[in-house]
Amino acid sequence: MRALDIAATGMSAQQLRVDVISNNIANMSTTGYSPRRADFADLHYQQLVRAGAINASDGTVVPAGVQVGLGVRPAAVTVTWEQGSLGATGGQLDVAIEGRGYLEVTLPSGESAYTRDGALQRTGDGLIVTNDGFEVNPGITIPDDARDITINANGEIYASFLDHVQPQLLGQLNMVRFSNDNGLEAIGSNLFLETGASGTPLAGAPGQDGLGTFRQGYVEQSSVDAVREISDLIEAQRGYELNAKVLTAADQILGATTQVR
Amino acid sequence: MDNAGYTSLTRLSGLMREMSVVANNIANISTTGFRSEGLIFAEHIAVTGPRDPSLSMGTAIAHSISAQQGALEQTGSEFDLAIEGEGFFLIDTPDGEALSRAGAFIRNDAGELVTPDGNYLLDAGGAPVFVPPQASAVAVAPDGTISADGQPLTVVGLYMPNDPLELTRRAGTTFTVESGVRPAENARVLQGFLEQSNVDPMMQVARMIEVQRAYELGQSFMDAEDNRIRDFLRTAGQRS
Numbered sequence: 001m002r003a004l005d006i007a008a009t010g011m012s013a014q015q016l017r018v019d020v021i022s023n024n025i026a027n028m029s030t031t032g033y034s035p036r037r038a039d040f041a042d043l044h045y046q047q048l049v050r051a052g053a054i055n056a057s058d059g060t061v062v063p064a065g066v067q068v069g070l071g072v073r074p075a076a077v078t079v080t081w082e083q084g085s086l087g088a089t090g091g092q093l094d095v096a097i098e099g100r101g102y103l104e105v106t107l108p109s110g111e112s113a114y115t116r117d118g119a120l121q122r123t124g125d126g127l128i129v130t131n132d133g134f135e136v137n138p139g140i141t142i143p144d145d146a147r148d149i150t151i152n153a154n155g156e157i158y159a160s161f162l163d164h165v166q167p168q169l170l171g172q173l174n175m176v177r178f179s180n181d182n183g184l185e186a187i188g189s190n191l192f193l194e195t196g197a198s199g200t201p202l203a204g205a206p207g208q209d210g211l212g213t214f215r216q217g218y219v220e221q222s223s224v225d226a227v228r229e230i231s232d233l234i235e236a237q238r239g240y241e242l243n244a245k246v247l248t249a250a251d252q253i254l255g256a257t258t259q260v261r
Numbered sequence: 262m263d264n265a266g267y268t269s270l271t272r273l274s275g276l277m278r279e280m281s282v283v284a285n286n287i288a289n290i291s292t293t294g295f296r297s298e299g300l301i302f303a304e305h306i307a308v309t310g311p312r313d314p315s316l317s318m319g320t321a322i323a324h325s326i327s328a329q330q331g332a333l334e335q336t337g338s339e340f341d342l343a344i345e346g347e348g349f350f351l352i353d354t355p356d357g358e359a360l361s362r363a364g365a366f367i368r369n370d371a372g373e374l375v376t377p378d379g380n381y382l383l384d385a386g387g388a389p390v391f392v393p394p395q396a397s398a399v400a401v402a403p404d405g406t407i408s409a410d411g412q413p414l415t416v417v418g419l420y421m422p423n424d425p426l427e428l429t430r431r432a433g434t435t436f437t438v439e440s441g442v443r444p445a446e447n448a449r450v451l452q453g454f455l456e457q458s459n460v461d462p463m464m465q466v467a468r469m470i471e472v473q474r475a476y477e478l479g480q481s482f483m484d485a486e487d488n489r490i491r492d493f494l495r496t497a498g499q500r501s
Contacts, residue, residue, distance in 0.1 A: 002277075003277075004284075006285050013288065040293065041377065041434045042285070043432055045432065048321075065323060065429070068285065069282070069285035070285065071289075074291055078365065080337065125287075178394075179369070180370050198373070202395065238407070239291055241489050242287050252473055253473055
């Protein structure tokens with residue numbers, strides 16, 4: 001019986017939605033996290049009576065036919081990109097990105113990964129790394145005797161030294177963006193990898209070509225909207241219950257069928 | 262089986278179909294741009310013989326697609342488009358052009374707007390909508406004009422089927438129509454919104470209960486018919 005299978009597709013779709021929502025809620029406090037949304041599309045249609053077929057009894061043309069849909073399937077889980085609010089930390093190496101764009105980091109494998117998490121640290125050697133210790137591109141080293149670090153909107157890092165009047169330029173943080181943010185592959189730890197669907201990283205000057213700017217002393221907070229997630233959760237839960245109800249009703253019809261004699 | 266049995270069988274199999282339709286509507290309660298459907302039953306007259314009375318049966322002969330506007334959900338994403346009013350987006354699929362109300366588009370690596378399945382959204386001229394990857398501050402006007410940084414780029418096409426009755430459903434929240442399409446006049450595009458499924462859960466649950474009860478009624482009718490034939494055979498057997 002079709003209705004049983006259809007209700008099952010509906011239940012698993014709502015289940016996936018709950019999974020996506022729970023991951024969003026779990027990442028409510030994750031730096032630079034953008035919420036995901038599950039999108040659905042209807043499954044296949046069975047054409048029982050084709051539209052335009054000739055009605056056998058009187059020769060008229062059937063205008064609409066009979067089509068029975070076979071349920072629902074997940075179409076995509078998309079990232080709803082929204083600027084998170086900026087939380088002031090006062091940290092000298094904390095940079096938030098205002099607007100679109102990613103910082104580029106090098107993984108231990110040598111691959112490039114991209115992140116919006118700008119809570120940066122420095123290693124014992126003075127190298128600028130992420131919280132997880134991945135080197136930020138291009139590799140910038142802060143000398144031991146640097147006193148004050150300033151990062152401007154363009155990502156240029158300046159340090160002042162006792163023996164210099166003017167602050168010295170140490171380097172500039174890379175900022176890249178992608179044609180399709182949704183095509184990026186999330187690998188956890190706030191990192192993304194380039195894929196065939198995301199397009200190649202488009203480098204540019206911050207503040208131009210659709211790129212955002214850096215802001216020192218802030219980190220971008222998660223842009224998860226708790227109220228929205230909870231209302232979505234309720235919707236998903238009720239959707240699940242409705243599909244479960246269909247399952248029960250279909251089962252009862254099937255039960256009635258077995259009693260026909 | 263006698264005629265009464267056949268008549269109730271057509272009813273029962275029609276109800277089974279209707280149950281599938283209701284189940285499909287409820288399964289798609291969270292599907293962006295989904296339009297709920299219904300079945301239309303019609304009397305089907307079968308000629309039984311030159312002297313016998315004809316036989317009337319109920320068959321599901323056609324389906325209807327609800328054109329009711331679904332609720333608009335604000336998402337804030339720049340390529341989420343919802344249509345207000347009558348009209349459809351035109352999607353270029355491998356099987357030809359199709360109409361759709363599902364407006365969750367994604368800009369692909371080449372800068373074209375595509376559906377989650379990777380099919381192209383077409384503009385008013387029938388070409389894929391292209392938004393340069395470098396373009397920032399992309400805005401979509403109610404008439405479908407896409408502009409970036411104040412410069413108009415292209416116009417999202419809004420279309421209507423020439424014959425709304427001919428809409429044929431296809432997977433992926435799309436419809437095909439054989440008689441072709443024409444530009445829609447009474448439709449507006451909203452950016453940052455998605456049209457939710459227009460399935461009314463109350464109606465569907467009510468319909469589901471109705472189907473369930475009607476099915477049980479049909480089943481008890483067949484039981485009664487079975488008993489009638491049994492009684493007849495028993496009585497006829499006793500007489501002989």
